[in-house]
Amino acid sequence: MARQFKFGEAAEKNTENGVIDIPHTCILQTYSARELVDKFEATWGRKPSAVALPVSNADGLLFDVDGLSKYSAAGSGFKDGIGDFGGLVKAFATEGLNIYLTLDVTLPFQESPPLQIVDIVGDSSRHLCFGNPTTVEILGAILGTGIDLAFEALQDMTPPTNSKLLGVVLDLVNLWPMGGSDNRLELTCFCPSCQEYFELHEKGKRLIDKFKTFPNPWSLALRATESGISFVDEIGINHGAKEIVGFSRLKGFDAAFGSNNGDSELIRKADDLLKYMSVRHDQVMSSVDSVFSEAMRGLSTDKNPYISEAARMMRRVILVEGTSYSWSGGIFIEKLDQLKPAEFDEIWADKGPQTPILKCVPNYAYMSRRSRYYLDAFFEVIANAADSNAMATTGMGRMVRDQLQELLVQRLQQSLACLTAGKAALGTLGVASDDEKQGRQGYVGIALDKTAGIDLINGVNIARGPTAKK
Numbered sequence: 258m259a260r261q262f263k264f265g266e267a268a269e270k271n272t273e274n275g276v277i278d279i280p281h282t283c284i285l286q287t288y289s290a291r292e293l294v295d296k297f298e299a300t301w302g303r304k305p306s307a308v309a310l311p312v313s314n315a316d317g318l319l320f321d322v323d324g325l326s327k328y329s330a331a332g333s334g335f336k337d338g339i340g341d342f343g344g345l346v347k348a349f350a351t352e353g354l355n356i357y358l359t360l361d362v363t364l365p366f367q368e369s370p371p372l373q374i375v376d377i378v379g380d381s382s383r384h385l386c387f388g389n390p391t392t393v394e395i396l397g398a399i400l401g402t403g404i405d406l407a408f409e410a411l412q413d414m415t416p417p418t419n420s421k422l423l424g425v426v427l428d429l430v431n432l433w434p435m436g437g438s439d440n441r442l443e444l445t446c447f448c449p450s451c452q453e454y455f456e457l458h459e460k461g462k463r464l465i466d467k468f469k470t471f472p473n474p475w476s477l478a479l480r481a482t483e484s485g486i487s488f489v490d491e492i493g494i495n496h497g498a499k500e501i502v503g504f505s506r507l508k509g510f511d512a513a514f515g516s517n518n519g520d521s522e523l524i525r526k527a528d529d530l531l532k533y534m535s536v537r538h539d540q541v542m543s544s545v546d547s548v549f550s551e552a553m554r555g556l557s558t559d560k561n562p563y564i565s566e567a568a569r570m571m572r573r574v575i576l577v578e579g580t581s582y583s584w585s586g587g588i589f590i591e592k593l594d595q596l597k598p599a600e601f602d603e604i605w606a607d608k609g610p611q612t613p614i615l616k617c618v619p620n621y622a623y624m625s626r627r628s629r630y631y632l633d634a635f636f637e638v639i640a641n642a643a644d645s646n647a648m649a650t651t652g653m654g655r656m657v658r659d660q661l662q663e664l665l666v667q668r669l670q671q672s673l674a675c676l677t678a679g680k681a682a683l684g685t686l687g688v689a690s691d692d693e694k695q696g697r698q699g700y701v702g703i704a705l706d707k708t709a710g711i712d713l714i715n716g717v718n719i720a721r722g723p724t725a726k727k
C-alpha cells in the first residue's frame with residue numbers, strides 16, 4: 258500500500274499554476290516554444306499555464322516604438338518560424354499558454370545621458386533612473402506598444418485561441434545599483450529628478466545632504482567588501498532606529514563610525530536611514546503606478562470589446578526580491594502586502610529563508626535566488642560585450658577576449674546556480690492558496706539553462722574596446 262504524506266501532497270498540489278519565464282528571447286534560438294513547454298513539464302511535473310515574455314532584451318527593443326530607435330546588439334534576432342514579437346506571442350498561444358509581458362525597467366541599452374542614474378559622488382552609469390518622469394514615459398510607451406502587439410497577435414490567430422494576455426510585469430530588482438571601493442559606499446540614484454523627489458517628500462527634506470559624507474547613515478546597514486556589498490537584511494517595516502543600531506552592532510558595521518559611535522549619535526543616523534528607505538519606497542511605487550497607467554491608458558474604454566474586456570482583467574505585476582527591504586529595489590515588501598493595493602495587483606518574488614510570508618496580496622514564488630537579479634546581470638554583461646560604447650566605458654574594454662569569455666561563462670554559472678527546480682522545491686513553499694484573490698497563487702520557473710546560455714555566449718559578437726587585443 259502506497260501511503261501519502263503531507264509533503265508529497267503539498268508538492269503535487271503546488272505544481273499547478275506554473276508560469277514559464279523567458280528572461281531573454283535568445284532562449285528561443287536554442288529551443289522552440291514546444292520544447293520549452295516540454296522541458297518545464299519534465300522539471301516541475303506539469304505543463305505551465307502561462308508564459309512570461311520580455312518586451313525588450315538587455316541589448317535592445319524587440320519591436321519599433323514611436324519615438325525610440327530600434328537598436329539590437331546581440332542575440333535578439335528571432336528564429337525562422339517566429340519572425341517577430343507577434344510571432345513569439347503566437348508560438349506560445351499555440352501551446353495553449355496564457356501570456357504575461359515583462360519589462361526590465363532599467364533599459365540598459367538606451368543611450369540617454371540625461372536619464373541615467375547618478376551615484377552619490379556624481380558618477381553616472383548606463384541604467385536609466387526609474388524615478389525620472391521621462392524614463393517612466395519611455396517605459397510606458399514600450400510596455401504599451403508590447404500590449405497592443407500582443408492583443409493584435411492573439412486576435413489574429415487561426416483557429417482562434419483561448420489564450421489571454423493575463424498581465425504585465427515590471428522587473429524592479431535592480432533599480433538602484435550599489436557599488437563601493439575603499440570601504441566607501443556609492444549608492445544610486447541622486448540625479449536631479451531624484452533629488453527633487455526627496456526635497457518635495459515630507460520625510461525627505463534636506464535628507465540627501467546627510468548622506469554626502471562618510472561615514473553616513475548607510476554605513477549602519479551596508480558595507481563595501483571585495484566581493485560586493487554586504488548588508489543587514491533583517492530590517493523590516495516594524496523596526497525602529499534602536500533596532501537598526503542593534504543589528505548594526507551585531508554585524509560590527511558600527512565600527513565605521515570609529516569612536517563616534519555612542520547610542521544617541523547612531524540612533525539619529527538610523528532615523529535618517531529609515532527616512533531614506535521610506536522615501537525611496539514611495540518613489541518606486543509612484544513610478545510603478547505611472548508606468549502601468551501610461552501603458553494601459555485608454556485600453557479599458559477601447560471600442561474593440563475584445564481589448565476593453567481583456568484590459569479590465571489584466572493584472573499589473575511587480576517582480577521584486579523576497580527580502581524584507583530590498584536595497585537594490587528600494588522596496589519594503591511587507592508594506593505591499595495589502596488586500597487591495599493601489600498601484601499593482603500581484604507580486605512575483607523569490608522565497609528565501611528571510612522572505613516575509615505574503616498573506617494578502619496575490620503572489621507567485623519566483624524560483625531563483627534574489628529573483629531576476631543575477632539573470633539580469635548575466636544578460637546585461639552579454640549585451641555590454643557586444644556594444645562598443647559599453648566596452649569603452651566599463652572595465653570590460655580592458656579585457657582580452659579570453660578573459661571576457663571567461664567572465665561571461667562565470668556570470669552564466671552564477672545565474673544558473675541561483676535557479677531552483679523540481680517538485681521538491683515546490684513542496685518547500687507551503688501549500689498554495691485556494692483563494693485567487695489572496696496569498697500564493699503559483700510559481701514562476703525560469704527557462705534559461707546551460708545549453709541556451711552557452712549558445713548565447715558563443716553567438717556574441719564581441720565589440721572592440723579601446724585597448725582590447727584581438
Ligand SMILES: [Zn+2]
Nearest residue numbers: 386446448451
Ligand atoms: Zn535618479
